[in-house]
Amino acid sequence: MGKTRKISTDDVLDAAERVVVRLGAVGLSIDEVAREAGISKSRVVYDFKTKSGLLNALVERRIRIDRERVAESVRQQRDSDNPPLFGRLTAAGALTSDSERAVALAICAASSHDEGVQAQFRQCTADDLTEVTREAKRPRASLVAYLAFYGLTIMEYFDLHQWSEVERAGLLQDIGTMYAAFPEI
Template identity: 40%
Template sequence: MGRRKSIDPQQLLDAAERVVAQMGAARLTLDAVAAEAGVSKASVVYDFQSKAGLIQAVVERAVARDNAFNREAAKGFNQDALLRGRIAAAAQPFPEAFQPVALALCAAMAQDPQLRAPIQHNQAQILAEIQQQATHPRSALLAYLALEGMKLLESLDYVQWPAAQRQQLLQDIGALIETPPR
């Protein structure tokens, strides 16, 4: 009796990201992901049940990775740590290889409230934690909005700041945290 080959769900998600980058989320198929991963379609269905489940898992993994990256960057700060960590993490621009995936996922999320739910929940948690930690909550909120606006413009490929200007913008956003509101 043969033993079932163990397939790492993370490898399937990597394959799904490659397919999304090449074809877009709307044209992603379980067959294409299976072919990209070198497994059977049944293996993909077993782990993710459907195309929607697979895309949902890709979004959730992207959120988890982003949170882990930002939390790691926050370890060096005491005051306003979460927000300062997110600014420090932003010093490393969005990975170029993930940009087509991000754009395709944004397009898919625009049409599917269920796909937006993990992002909405994550943003609510981040905003609550930033406000809770903040020395000046309104200033921290403005800094977070500026940071996320800058990152969104970059991730949607609307603006690519030169390195020196990008660094200055991040410093200016960091200074907002310390500015008491009027």
């Protein structure tokens, strides 16, 4: 008798991301994820209930991974004028992978019809805005710099434009300079 293969929730979500990279948001289905993970459709349904549940789990995981990465960068920037802002700028220094962009695009496409995913995005954005401005010595400069950072990030995630590593680093540095030079009202 063979060993039963243990599949974790993360294994299923990894399979879902591979499906999204290969087939896009339209191709994301419980059947396709089960096939990719090598498990039964009933296992995916048991874990996630619906395609919407699977999508919500993908978003939750992406947000968690990003927040962990940002939290580490914020800790590294604890001596800066605004650790939450400069932590995000530092974390954004790494180029976005093709896989991350594909997943982000698919999630956004699918989220246009999913209130749960939209609510997660809204909450994540509200949390970011609060963190970047709450204890800032210069809240307006922090907000404007965050908006510039977010615009750069969204352009890359939506594959509207990709900067080279050098250009990206320069732009992130420019956002920091803009923060420092911004007149606080």
